[in-house]
Amino acid sequence: MKTKITAFTMLFLFVLLMGCSGGDDGGSSCGKVESVTFSTTPAAVTLYFTGGNNANSFKVEYGPSGFTQGTGTSVVTSNTQVEITELIPSTTYDFYITGICSASESSAPYKLSSVTTQASQCTGTTSVQFGQLAPDQIDLQFTYSGGYAEYYEVEYGTAGFTLGTGTKTTTSFGTSSKNLTGIQASTTYDFYVRSSCVSGEKTPYVKFTYTTMNGCPKPFNLSSWIVSGSCNSGTATRAFSWSYLSGTPQSYTISIVQDATDNPAAGNTFETSTTGISISNMFCNWRVFYVKANCTGNDSSEWAGPYYF
Structure with a gap:
């Protein structure tokens, strides 16, 4: 009778041990990745691997060589080829690749050590x-x-x-x-x-x-030409024009002075609501003009110029 009990007990223990045995993953059905290879550029490492049994996605954790697992940067992918970008040239990294089979089951990590990125090719200014x-x-x-x-x-x-x-x-x-x-x-x-x-x-x-420029920018593309008559006879009519691409100011003020060293605020000034004006009976020894924009309220632009005519 004692012999039968001992045999039954040994059979039960054998079955129990076989049920608990699972190989390298401690009984897990979530297989470890294998056949890991890689390629590098100065700023990226591309990993290639074979997924283990039942794994449907993979977590890749990486950091400088020697970093502690759990403190690195992680990405999750469903592919068995993954590119890790924005790395530092001429730098050595370690990688841990873990298969994910479900929310509660993962494989043992595969460690890939000492992968060095290529030297920098982006050294310009x-x-x-x-x-x-x-x-x-x-x-x-x-x-x-x-x-x-x-x-x-x-x-x-x-x-x-x-x-x-x-x-x-x-x-x-x-x-x-x-x-x-x-x-x-x-x-x-x-x-x-x-x-x-x-x-x-x-x-x-x-x-x-x-x-940035102020809210009332100065005009640009200044120009001037004789419309009719002549300066020598005192019958000249001269046109002045400019461009403005930032809306429509309330008015423009032009100033005609004798020399570019003269203060435009002290010159002969004229006001117009358009980007051009014609003026007659000009003094022949006045050869420079400026223009400014008058925006809302008391806001005016800087003087544009000098323009020599």
């Missing part, structure tokens, strides 16, 4: 030029001295803002200009600009500061 024809818009023209830039990234805000908290925008692929709208007049802005090189690598941000 980024610069930008600012232009304004209207107080609420800015035109940006970018250049990159180190070759070809695929596009440019900009982050901007009022002077002194912290990088990462501003307004972000990019140029279209293959273009080097950007028009920004909704800009405040008479305001100093900081602009952080960087280039994206062909390799996908990006230059460091470069900071630029620019103060």
Whole structure:
């Protein structure tokens, strides 16, 4: 009788142990990823691997070589090929790849150690030029001295803002200009600009500061010509014109002076509601004119000029 009980007990323990046995994953049916390979660029690492049994997505955690798992940067993907971007050139990273089978079941992580990105190919200098024809818009023209830039990234805000908290925008692929709208007049802005090189690598941000024009910008494209008569006979009628692209001011004031060193506010002044005026019986020794815009209230632009005629 004792022999039968012992045999039954041993059989029960054997079945129990077989039921608990699961190989390397401690009984989990969520298989570990395998066959991991990779390729690198200066700013990215692409991982290729085979998913383990029952895994339907994968968590990739990465950080500088030697980082502690759980403290790195993580991405989750359903693909067995994943590109990790915005890395630092010539830097060594570790990767942990974990299969996810369900909300409560994951595989053991696969550790890929000591993957070094390529040396930088994006060593040129980024610069930008600012232009304004209207107080609420800015035109940006970018250049990159180190070759070809695929596009440019900009982050901007009022002077002194912290990088990462501003307004972000990019140029279209293959273009080097950007028009920004909704800009405040008479305001100093900081602009952080960087280039994206062909390799996908990006230059460091470069900071630029620019103060926008006031809400009543000055006219431009000044011109003048004789309409009729002659200056020598005292019968000359001369036309003056200019351009203005920022709305319609209440009026314009032009000033005619003898020399560019003269103060336009002390010259012969005339006022008009259009972007041009003709004046007769001018003095022949007066050879320079200025013009300013008169906007709402007492707001006037700076004098545009001098224009020699």
